[in-house]
Amino acid sequence: MWKLLQIELYKIFKKPRTYIAFGAIAAIILLIQMALLVNGKEYLQFGLGFLDDSFEIPYDRISNGYWICFVILNLLLIHVPILVALVAGDIVSGEANMGTLRLMVSKPVSRTELVLAKFLASVIYVIALLAWMALIALALSMLLFGTGDVVVAKSMELHQIEQSDVLWRYFAAFGFAALALIMVASLSLLLSCLSDNSIGPIVATVCIIIVCTLISEMQIPLYDKYLKPYLFTTYMLGWKGFFYIAVDADGQTIRGSVQNLPAILKSMGVILIYIAGFVTTAVLVFRKKDILS
């Protein structure tokens, strides 16, 4: 299994397209950082300006490295699944397309092991991508903009988290994001097992994510009631839950608390079920697959 995983990782990181995602993430993050460095106050005023009449808002203090990382994650984590699909959607179908899949299954390795090795390689790719993202979005932002309290705007509330209470939330959020992206990778793997060309699974994964995200975010009561609870995209934003802080009876925030931990745990549970479902289906499909190319 370890040998298989090494081979799969070698194949992933040997392909130039793997690095497109790393390059794209770096470019987008640097662009956002530069924009916020120059126009951070205006960006904040766009969201919080209507409170200017009631409160003195210290915009210069809010636009610190922690807040900028939150903005980056908010903007990027909806698009990163596309970059994950680029690699995971190609992992089986790409080989079928090139004709190397038949060669692989002719080796004395079970098909289950082969799919699991490909899944694990996708997982490592996802973690590497997120680590890269954390390095640039969090570490570089901290370096460039310093640290401070984080102010997170919800549609109905404004949450402020003290500086000393922030870092662990990022670790937790990145951990959650890793799970969500692994779910996307497992969906791509399943679609990849169903196809013999690499473009199909990549496009299909992207389309599924776009459609499901739209349904999740449209705020249409009919969809919210009957569809939203069953869509995996509904649970992908769970990482944000770590930045929603609980308050005491006096309305003051409680350090180290999370507003709704059971909802986050539920989301994690749903994501794990989806991952298990997608991977199991992928294994079953691959075991029965007629490999003709």
Next chain:
Amino acid sequence: MKKIFPFLLLCLLVSPALIKAQDVHQLVEKVKARIETVKDYTASGKMKTNVSFLKVPLANVVIYFRRPNQLKIKNEKGISFVPKGAVSINLNNIISSGSYTALDAGQDKLNSIPVRVVKLLPSDENAEVVLSTLYIDEARLVILKTRTTTRDNGSYELEMSYGNYTSYGLPDKIIFSFNTKEYKLPKGVTFDFDDGSGAKPEKDKTKNRKGRAEITIHSYTINKGLADDVFK
């Protein structure tokens, strides 16, 4: 005699009111004189903000004041959302301008402390403050509560309790009540995680447009001078 009688009656009826108005004016002047012994101060304390849509921690704040009306509340380490009215509607702004008419509104009790209720009407018709009601503790010559109605920004209320710095007319605790605007951002912008806490009760909460900031002051440094940079 017939002509003098109505005049005497009028004098009898009006004179107590005039005497009262004079008393009240003197009372306000005495309070003002006490407040004016403080040219500047730096106070450190903790600010507790209670606004339905704001989830903020207890903040360590430093208050800087310099006569006539410069006041700045700063959080030295973190971020604080300081209510704007707390800065502009302070005691000095209300009574130090001097251009007002003081009216006696009788006696009352605040937390079982007898107080004189005084209404201040600004002489300037275009002033932002339309009416201020002061609840003055006559025994200690301090203001325990003010209610200020402004032209554009609703009403504000200041409640003060005194301790170590009563001789300067400086409170140990200030509770500031103010009006807030409704807070709502489109979900398409915030991309909220729907954790079930943003359902109907939250919507109702944002309609409660009353906010409260409570500042408990630990210590004052009085009349030691302050740099201009502090108020920038």
